[in-house]
Amino acid sequence: MMRRLANIALLLVAVAFCYGLQVSKPHYGDLIGPIPARGKPGDTVVGRGFEIHAEKIEFARKLTVDQYGQTKILTTGGVWAVVTAEFAARAQSTVVSVASWRGPTGLTYDQTERLSFMNGLLPVALDPGLPRKARLIFELRPDEVSNATLLVSEKLVAALDSQAEISLGPVTTAADGLPTGTVDMLDMAQPL
Amino acid sequence: MLENAGSRLKAWAIAGIGTAAAIAVAGVLGAFGARHEPLPVLAPSSRIDTGEWQIRPLKAYVSAEKYVYGALLKPGGKALVLELEMTNRTARSTKDYFDLLQVGQATIDPATKPFIALVRDSTMSPELHPGMPERMAYIWQLPDGAAASASLELTVIRKTYKPRDNLYGLPGWFNPAPIGTMTIPVGAGPDAPDMQP
Amino acid sequence: MTAEVLDQENRDGERKWRRRSLWSLLLLIPLALAVEAYDSVKALLGNNDLFARRVVWGQSAQFGGSDWKLTDLRGAFGMSNLPPDSVPVLADFQVKIGDPNLQNLWLGCKIVLIDKDGRRWSPTSIVSLKATGNVQTCISAIFSGAKSGDTLNLRETFLVPKEATKSIRPAVSVASERPHFLLFQLEKD
Numbered sequence: 001m002m003r004r005l006a007n008i009a010l011l012l013v014a015v016a017f018c019y020g021l022q023v024s025k026p027h028y029g030d031l032i033g034p035i036p037a038r039g040k041p042g043d044t045v046v047g048r049g050f051e052i053h054a055e056k057i058e059f060a061r062k063l064t065v066d067q068y069g070q071t072k073i074l075t076t077g078g079v080w081a082v083v084t085a086e087f088a089a090r091a092q093s094t095v096v097s098v099a100s101w102r103g104p105t106g107l108t109y110d111q112t113e114r115l116s117f118m119n120g121l122l123p124v125a126l127d128p129g130l131p132r133k134a135r136l137i138f139e140l141r142p143d144e145v146s147n148a149t150l151l152v153s154e155k156l157v158a159a160l161d162s163q164a165e166i167s168l169g170p171v172t173t174a175a176d177g178l179p180t181g182t183v184d185m186l187d188m189a190q191p192l
Numbered sequence: 193m194l195e196n197a198g199s200r201l202k203a204w205a206i207a208g209i210g211t212a213a214a215i216a217v218a219g220v221l222g223a224f225g226a227r228h229e230p231l232p233v234l235a236p237s238s239r240i241d242t243g244e245w246q247i248r249p250l251k252a253y254v255s256a257e258k259y260v261y262g263a264l265l266k267p268g269g270k271a272l273v274l275e276l277e278m279t280n281r282t283a284r285s286t287k288d289y290f291d292l293l294q295v296g297q298a299t300i301d302p303a304t305k306p307f308i309a310l311v312r313d314s315t316m317s318p319e320l321h322p323g324m325p326e327r328m329a330y331i332w333q334l335p336d337g338a339a340a341s342a343s344l345e346l347t348v349i350r351k352t353y354k355p356r357d358n359l360y361g362l363p364g365w366f367n368p369a370p371i372g373t374m375t376i377p378v379g380a381g382p383d384a385p386d387m388q389p
Numbered sequence: 390m391t392a393e394v395l396d397q398e399n400r401d402g403e404r405k406w407r408r409r410s411l412w413s414l415l416l417l418i419p420l421a422l423a424v425e426a427y428d429s430v431k432a433l434l435g436n437n438d439l440f441a442r443r444v445v446w447g448q449s450a451q452f453g454g455s456d457w458k459l460t461d462l463r464g465a466f467g468m469s470n471l472p473p474d475s476v477p478v479l480a481d482f483q484v485k486i487g488d489p490n491l492q493n494l495w496l497g498c499k500i501v502l503i504d505k506d507g508r509r510w511s512p513t514s515i516v517s518l519k520a521t522g523n524v525q526t527c528i529s530a531i532f533s534g535a536k537s538g539d540t541l542n543l544r545e546t547f548l549v550p551k552e553a554t555k556s557i558r559p560a561v562s563v564a565s566e567r568p569h570f571l572l573f574q575l576e577k578d
Contacts, residue, residue, distance in 0.1 A: 028361030074313055077324045092501075093511035100285070107322040110285035114315045125515065128508040129550035130472050141323050 034153060034163035041169070047162025050096050050126060051088040052152050054166050055133075058082045059145070059179045060186035063137070065118055073185075074114060076139045079178050082186060083136040083150060089126035097123030099136045099152045103144025108151075112139045120192055133192040145179045146171040234348065234372040237387040242350040244288055244365050246279040250327070250386040252344045253379040254334070261329045262314030263307035266336075272300060274330040274344060274376065275311060275386075278320060282365070285319040288351075291368055293330060296345030300332050307331040344376045438499075438560065439568035446576045453495050453563040454488030459573040464554055468516065474551045477516040478502065480559045482543040484530070489539075491531045497564035498527040500545045503572065505556035513548040527561075 039045035041054040059081055063074045074080075087096055099122055101109040115121060115137060124134040136150070150166040172180045234240055239248045252274045258264065260271050274293070280286060295302060308317045311327040320326055351365040376387075444450040449458035461481040468477060480500065488494055502510040512526070524544045525533060535541055549557060562570035 027356065029356065029363075072313070076312075077326060078321075091507065092509035093513075106283055108284035109321050110319055113318040114310070114313060125513065127510050127513065127548050127550075129553055130475050130548060132472065139321055139324065141321075144323075 032159045034158035034161060036165045037162050038165045038167070040167055043166075045164040045166060046090075047153075047164055049090055049092070049094045049154055049162065050164075051090065051131075052096075052164045052166070053086045053088075054150060054168075055084045055086060057168065058084075058186060059182040060184070061178070061182060062185050063115070064185055064187050064189065065115055066189045067117055071189075078139055078141045079145065079182060080186065081138045081140050081145065082188075083138075084133060084192060085136060085152075086131050086133050087124055087126055088131040089128045091128065093125070093127045094154055095123050095125050096134075096152065096154050098154070098156050098158070099150065101138045101140060101144070102149045102151055103140070104147040105144065107141070107144055109138050109140055109144065112137050114139075115188070118188060120188075135188070135192065137188075142173070142177050142179065146173070231347070231370055232372040234374040236374045236376045237389045239389070240348055240371070241281070242292060242348060242371065243353060244280070244282050244286065244351055245292060246281055246325075247292070247348070248277040248389070249346075249374070249376055250275045250277060251379055251384050252376045253381050253384055255331075255382060260331050261307075261309035261311060262316060263309060263331045265333060269336065270334045270338075272332045272334055272344065272378070273382070274332075274346075276328055276330070277325050278328050279325040280320045280322050282353075283322055285321045287317055287319045288365060289320070289328075290317075291349055294347040294349060294370075295332065296347070296373070298341065298345060300334065304332050307333075342378055344378055345373065346376065347373050434568040435564065437568055438562045438570040440570070441560070441572040442569055444571050444573045446574050446578065449483075449485070450571055451487070452561065452571050453498075453565055454486075454490070455494075456485040456487060457561060457571060458483045458485075459559060462557075462559055462573075462575060465516075471516070471548070475548050476551055476554055477513075478510075478547045478549050478554065478557065480545050480547070481524075482559075482561070484541045484543060486535045486537055486539045486541065489535060489537045491533075491535065494565045495527070495531045495563045497562075497567075498531065499562050500527050500543075501560050501562075502547050502549060502557040503560050504553045504558075508553065509560075510547045510549055510553075510557070512545040515548055516546055 035048075037045050037047045041057065044051050044053045059079050061076075061079065063080050063082075065072050065074060081101065083099075099111050103109070111122060120133070120135050122134055122136065124132055126132060136152075147170055148168045150168060151163055152166070153163040154161065174180045174182065236249055239246055252272065254270055255265075255273050256270045258267075260273055263271070265271050278289065289308060290305075293306075295304075307330075309315065309329050309331065310318050311329050320328075347370050349368045350371045352367045352369075353363070354366050355363050357364050357366065442450065442452075444457070444459070446459070449456045451457075459480070460483050461479070463479055465477040465479055471477070480502070482500075500512065524542050526545055527543055530541050530543060533541070558575065559573045560570050561573075
């Protein structure tokens with residue numbers, strides 16, 4: 001009798017164990033996902049192939065850019081966020097080409113494609129020993145600005161490679177719903 | 193012998209009843225009717241949810257300008273322009289809007305691929321960002337000498353979200369399927385007012 | 390022969406085979422791992438430049454079916470609009486084509502500079518210097534239709550920090566020769 005009870009208990013334990021294994025099994029997408037290298041603005045975040053140091057973050061209602069010698073004003077339905085960052089290659093030349101802004105609710109904003117003609121944006125080619133600055137420009141919903149994470153990687157599919165994840169921390173909101181310190185106009189023709 | 197025939201008969205009867213019941217249930221669940229139902233007609237000025245996008249048609253017109261929102265037309269050519277408000281309903285920036293609208297055969301050859309531009313600054317097919325409505329223009333080049341029709345017939349295509357696809361185990365939007373058709377009046381020019389819901 | 394003896398013999402035979410099987414695992418498990426890993430190891434070796442073949446200054450080396458010779462490595466000083474403390478470096482090669490099947494043999498052709506710490510610089514697109522005469526890059530040479538016996542002049546431009554210019558050496562690799570690559574020595578070495 002004791003023996004039979006013990007067997008049943010063992011069987012139940014085995015079932016529970018197998019169920020736990022099944023539930024906790026990571027999905028393929030998680031297994032081959034990017035490997036995070038975490039940091040804060042001001043830190044130098046070190047990945048496998050590159051380093052990034054986010055220097056400043058600015059918010060603006062409009063951007064001015066030079067296009068073929070003409071000044072163009074870019075408006076947005078939300079708010080512009082401009083991150084200035086310094087990039088460096090590690091052991092070999094590389095290209096950092098992808099950045100996105102993940103808001104507090106998980107909405108992910110890629111870099112804007114409306115300034116593709118401008119210099120100083122990603123993709124940025126890096127050589128060892130020669131750090132370079134670049135701008136990351138996003139169009140955001142104002143409610144996705146605070147407590148966001150900046151995600152930067154070399155390639156679009158950063159499978160099993162480093163992705164810098166920079167926690168940007170809280171941003172206060174002014175009366176007009178935009179982040180505090182939002183300027184009306186930001187000139188992108190200014191050198192970095 | 194008799195006994196044997198009786199049990200066989202019983203087995204046949206049970207199998208027959210089971211099959212009939214299965215067919216009846218499938219019929220009730222709509223397995224036979226769904227395919228042939230005509231597509232619903234959508235109100236042209238309504239907000240339409242296509243899964244990835246929420247769209248609201250604003251106006252349609254024929255333009256003979258050289259550039260329509262940055263799209264260069266063939267010299268002397270005309271273009272049919274549809275302006276609409278599009279909102280990305282997904283969790284990340286995307287430009288998966290090339291198969292969103294299908295033009296009816298009567299208006300334009302369906303093989304004609306439209307230019308898709310952001311009205312705000314004429315950027316060609318930019319990514320649109322989550323939860324930020326933008327005014328977009330679909331621009332179909334009309335064949336030379338084609339008479340402008342009075343209305344634009346569209347089929348709206350939706351897609352379905354899968355948290356994991358079968359190939360990579362990654363999330364995505366799949367299985368395009370039409371949700372309905374709509375007819376939008378074609379105005380004279382770009383100055384026409386937007387349609388109101 | 391009694392049944393007991395037979396039984397005993399059977400048991401001995403069983404035990405012997407059991408032991409043999411266990412010992413064979415020692416061989417079979419590593420063998421299975423090796424067979425499984427073969428393709429991965431091949432891909433790893435085929436994608437990386439691991440083993441350097443040093444080429445003395447002024448000599449040429451047979452590589453990817455052709456004869457490679459480094460003719461010059463020099464800095465192009467005095468250019469404006471460059472990042473601070475950086476120097477454009479030009480590497481010139483003379484290649485005598487042997488096997489003209491460059492599209493297969495030179496596939497994935499990479500010319501890099503390697504310094505004493507193992508850092509690698511790929512050709513840059515920031516600097517573009519006008520070349521005189523018939524000068525090509527490694528990739529453009531693949532599609533040049535060069536025939537056997539032709540001599541090609543190849544040039545790649547790099548951007549290197551000043552502190553590294555003393556120890557950089559040019560290296561050449563192609564997919565058909567990986568994991569081996571050529572590491573060219575300079576006159577002063």
